[in-house]
Structure formats: C-alpha cells, structure tokens
Amino acid sequence: SKLQWSTAISMMVFAWLFAAFWSVMPLLGWGEYDYEPLRTCCTLDYSKGDRNYITFLFALSIFNFMIPGFIMLTAYQSVHQKFKKSGHYKFNTGLPLKTLVICWGPYCLLCFYAAVENVMFISPKYRMIPAVIAKTVPTVDAFVYALGNENYRGGIWQFLTGQKIEKAEVDNKTK
Numbered sequence: 001s002k003l004q005w006s007t008a009i010s011m012m013v014f015a016w017l018f019a020a021f022w023s024v025m026p027l028l029g030w031g032e033y034d035y036e037p038l039r040t041c042c043t044l045d046y047s048k049g050d051r052n053y054i055t056f057l058f059a060l061s062i063f064n065f066m067i068p069g070f071i072m073l074t075a076y077q078s079v080h081q082k083f084k085k086s087g088h089y090k091f092n093t094g095l096p097l098k099t100l101v102i103c104w105g106p107y108c109l110l111c112f113y114a115a116v117e118n119v120m121f122i123s124p125k126y127r128m129i130p131a132v133i134a135k136t137v138p139t140v141d142a143f144v145y146a147l148g149n150e151n152y153r154g155g156i157w158q159f160l161t162g163q164k165i166e167k168a169e170v171d172n173k174t175k
Helices: 005-028 051-086 095-116 124-135 137-148 150-161
Strands: 033-035 042-044
Touching (some): 005 051, 042 051, 051 095, 095 137, 137 150
Antiparallel strands (some): 033 042
C-alpha cells in the first residue's frame, strides 16, 4: 500500500520531536555538551564520566543506536525476503546497517569507554576521528542509496559520461 500524506507528516513530526528531545536534554542538565577535542564543534562531554553522563549515554545509545539499528535490521531483512521471492535483487539490503555500524560504531565505543575509564590520556587528534567519521553518515548514506539503486546509478553514469546504460535482456526479461 502507498504511504499516505498524513502518515508521512506524522512520521516527520515524530522524527523532529525525537531529535529535539535528545538535543535539548544536555541543555536541561541530563548529559552535557562541550567542545570537540580540536575545538571545531561541540559534542557530548565525555571527559567527566559521572553518573549523569553514564545514564544519558546509555539511554541515548539504546534509543538512538540500538533500537534504530534493530528496526533497520528487521525492515531490510523483510525487503531482502521480498527481493528473494521476486528474484529481483535491486539493492544490497545489508549495506545501510553496515554503514550505520561502521560510521557510528567508533564514536559509540569511545563514549562507552569514557563511561568506565578516563579518555583524556588519548590524544585529542585521535579522539576527534570517531566524531568526524560519525559526521560523514549523511554523505555516505547518499552514496549508498544513489549507487545502490539501478535507476540512480544509470542516471549518474549518463550525467557523467553522456552514455545511457542499456539493460541486458535475457529471455525477454529485463535483468
């Protein structure tokens, strides 16, 4: 069934409110913001490692990393099953979850390590790497979806080279 406008708008409002809630909590005292190690942007202050930080970190990781990861896993498994039944594999369904784990995993590990140990002995340049990798997620996701979709990939190829990709035909079926 098609997605209705009311459902799409409700989902969008929920996403914005959810993001606003987690962004505002450190401003209200649950968790805390501080400058990143190289003083270019702000991030969670993981230098303290107190109870306030630990409770915020665990709640944040469960609601913003583990639950979305589980939803992505189950949703893409369902999509994979549909592709498998139809015989049309149009997209690597495991790739979005892998990108999430690869891009956000180092940052989560650093934050979890900060919950149990002092991370200040790690060089600021090395502490900055996980944050930079995490910030690349929107760009990486755009490439994953654009290059993983046959139509977009063909359009990108045509834009770059001026040549249209012809689909191979096997037994009067488009591959």
